[in-house]
Amino acid sequence: MGFSEAVLWWEEWQLRVLVLCSLFLQFFLCFAGYLRKRQIPSWLRFLIWLAFLGSDAAAIYALATLYNRSKRQEWVTMHRRSASLQALWAPILLVHLGGQDGITAYNIEDNELWRRNVLTAGSQVTVAIYVFCKSSSEDMIIFIIASILFFYGTVKCVQKAPLYEALQLSKSGCNITKLVHDYVAKGWTEHHIKDIATYRAFNDNRGQWTLRREGLLDILRWSLQRPFHESVLLWHLATDLCFHFMLTPPTHEAASQCREMSNYMAYLLFVNPEMLIPGGSRTQFKAAYRCINQFIHNDDGPAANTALDENEIALKIVVNALLDEDGSDIVQYAGKLASLVMRCSDMDEEKMWRVIQGVWVEMLCFSAGRCRGYLHAKSLGTGGEYLSYVWLLLLYMGMETLGEKMQRTELDEDGMAAVLYRYNQNI
Structure with missing residues (x-):
């Protein structure tokens, strides 16, 4: 033809x-x-x-x-x-x-x-x-x-x-949402949260309550005073280091839950950093990957050509962090954090995972409350995100919205510390 x-x-x-x-x-x-x-x-x-x-x-x-x-x-x-x-x-x-x-x-x-x-x-x-x-x-x-x-x-x-x-956002819809929000807030929070300081502390904590309850706040506060996306990466690495260093079995319930939350938050940091926290960046994630890769392959010892398993890598990172106190990269900080968590828990796995689990739950709620509603709605077109369910639960409980957080006139102690840390890093 x-x-x-x-x-x-x-x-x-x-x-x-x-x-x-x-x-x-x-x-x-x-x-x-x-x-x-x-x-x-x-x-x-x-x-x-x-x-x-x-x-x-x-x-x-x-x-x-x-x-x-x-x-x-x-x-x-x-x-x-x-x-x-x-x-x-x-x-x-x-x-x-x-x-x-x-x-x-x-x-x-x-x-x-x-x-x-x-x-x-x-x-x-x-x-x-x-x-x-x-x-x-x-x-x-x-x-x-x-x-x-x-x-x-x-x-x-x-x-x-x-x-x-x-389907567009309308002012009347926002007013109705605010009415429902206020109604539910009065029904739940008046019995549990008595004053505005406690209310704000509930919304702003990203691990402080758990550390304070376990008596570890003074020792580990530094890990939460960094920018949020850096704290997420720091605790993600520390969670894996604790898991492999302590040889925790995969069937351990608390450890399994901690790793699921840790991996999910790291996934958001790399795939959708804006949903994790406004202004989030995956730069630190890539830097940590390069650092770990370099750390594994730059071994001049007799085992330089021997492939290391995950437990050996965790041991190597933690030991190196203890020996090199002047290290300033994110992997070194993660090694120090993991060693402190294990030491402060007296090498008790149950207590260690209880601490890590509490920190991750607070971080998950902190991130959900600071994600824009537009991003939650947008994620529904691709199957939705687990973070959106947490956000809806917090909204139903009457917790503070992102707009209310942005209109505050003052910062708490930890918020001010994070701002000062970022300022010192830039100058």
Whole structure:
């Protein structure tokens, strides 16, 4: 088949191919669209994204083909029987352009484009009306079916714009949220939190309560007075060092929970630092990786070419941190922190993991309360984050929101210490 024959074949069959392609994409989105809200493989999420973009493109291309054919009177005359059947295709394509109920918008940013969607829907309906009128069938049954589909498709297209607009943040919605927040706060906090100082301390602590309860605050306070993303990385490394140094079995319940929280917070630090804390950065994470990699491979001793397991690496880092008191990188600090936690716990695993567990729970709540609500909403489109559940729980309990934290006029002792530490690091 030559190029000219291929062009003629495409002219004859392109409408059928495009309609079938559009129909296939709509069936795929009908079943796969709801999976987007769950944790699914990246390749399946990529296919859903392609189908979401391609569904509109295929339907618009097919509608444009119908429009061009309806303008060619000679084609309508030669294919009168086919043109009569095509009276159904414009309404069907209009229904396709209305989209699936389970995936109105792929990203939260699409909600900001509702004005553009109004114009797009208007142009699509106008073209469909023209094609429908030009290819109206003399068969009354086909005409009735096409009219019903056309009405349904028009409603679907016009309905998309109000849906986008309704999903935007509104002042009235914020006021309702504040009303519910205040109502729940009065019901829970008046029995448990008596004064504003305690209320703020509950919101601001990121491990201090646990350390104070265990009598370790004076010794380990320094690990929590660093910028939050650095404290997360520091305690993440220290948690793994304690686990491997103490040869804790993987079945240990408290140790398993601590490592899950630790790994999750480290995952947020590397993948989504802005959700962990506003202004968060993964730079320290990369620096720690390079430092550990260099630390493992720069051994000039007799075991330089011997592969070390995780327990041996943990032992090496902790011992090196104890011998080199002048070390200033994050891995050295993590080794010192791990040794202090183990020593202050009198090498008692139960107490050690109780301390680490309490610190991670406070850090998780601290991070959830400081993540913007917009990021929580945005994460729902990709299956959601565990941090969002913690945030909702804190909000239900009446805890302070990020906006309220940002409007404070003073800092507590630990907050001021973190600011001074960052200032001294920069000068």
